[in-house]
Amino acid sequence: MTYDFDVPIARQGTGCIKFDRRPELDPFWVADMDFASAPEILEALHRRVDHGIFGYPQAHQGLNEAIDRYLRERQSSTVPNDQIVHLGGLVPALSLAARAFCAAGEAVMTCTPVYPPFLGVHKDAQAELITVDHVCIDGQWTFDWEALEAAVTPATKVFLLCNPQNPLGRVFSESEVTRLAEFCEKHQLILVSDEIHCDLIHDEAATPHFTALRLPENLRQRTITLLSPSKTWNIAGLGYAFAVIPDDSIRRRFCAARGHTLTEINALGYYAAEAAYRDGESWRLQLIDYLRENRDTLLSFIAERLPQLKAVTGEATYLVWIDARETGIENPALHLEKEAGLFVSDGAFFGWPGWFRFNFACPRARMLEGLEKVARAFA
DSSP states (O other), X not given: OOOOTTOOOOOTTSSOHHHHSSTTSEEOOSSOOSSOOOHHHHHHHHHHHXXXXXXXXXXXXXXXHHHHHHHHHHSOOOOOGGGEEEESXXXXXXXXXXHHHOOTTOEEEEEESOOGGGGTGGGGGTOEEEEEEOEEETTEEEOXXXXXXXXXXXXXXXXXXXXXXXXXXXXXOHHHHHHHHHHHHHTTOEEEEEOTTTTOBSOTTTSOXXXXXXXXXXXXXXXXXXXXXXXXXXXGGGOOEEEEOOSHHHHHHHHHTTTTOSOOOOHHHHHHHHHHHHHOHHHHHHHHHHHHHHHHHHHHHHHHHOTTSEEOOOSBSSEEEEEOGGGTOSOHHHHHHHHHOEEOEEGGGGTOTTEEEEEOOSOHHHHHHHHHHHHHHTO
């Protein structure tokens, strides 16, 4: 079956934050896509709705089987079902990790630029935040290993990893992930690996995803791996994710931190996740082809029309990270809002002012319209 990603879908007035938070602006900000989800997912949701009863749900056998197959086939990992913790989203999981393993005055560590909640969840634990900038070496973003060693303290308890990296789009290699896990082992840190974008890699042969699930056993025991179908199949609003936590004591502490603060996962989220993992592969592969062409078109546009901007060539995600510091404009996102009516993500929220993030997961004609507005604003 061939899927058409060029079809425009009106989203204003549907209660989505992307279009309705600032309806006067043209949005290319928050990380959701302007594509209808896979038909197989929509059909599964219709079947579940037709049942007519939505009592308190739990993960059902079909979902457990779909996750097991996904982990074996896509992540080359065999995970016992009792190591999986079902969640209503990954941001709550970051907060749970901070609260479970940090006492007041201890510290969470991460690398910037990074998805903004990484820079805020420490507050939920009354903990401190330690950040170290990623560095670009030979045209590739990686970790500043010396700076990490200099910044870590005895009070540091958790390291938050984003892989594939948002907003850089970097897919970290096996050697990088292993070295980071060794760093965490050396300093007795819990490694929380957010891998929500791992099924959105543009060329898996060139940059394969190395999941924390495949670390050597001694390193894997200190990990919490976070996964979700939400970004890949555009079902974030259904609120489903899961954590894989191999160590019993770490898993118990993580779950205990939930207390009574998290709502039940909704029934439709469970069934959408099952359909995505079981039947969504053909749609996903065609989506990747479309996103790759969008990315290449966007990068060519910036190189030819906007040489004062420097775009990071991402290996994954549908987000491009753009350096606007050469323009001399202090806040490029605000400039685009005022001069072009565009809503993009301000780099300051990721820890790097002077940059902005642009979401290209939309019909190509719409993306090009947005880029023309960017060009006029910076002319």
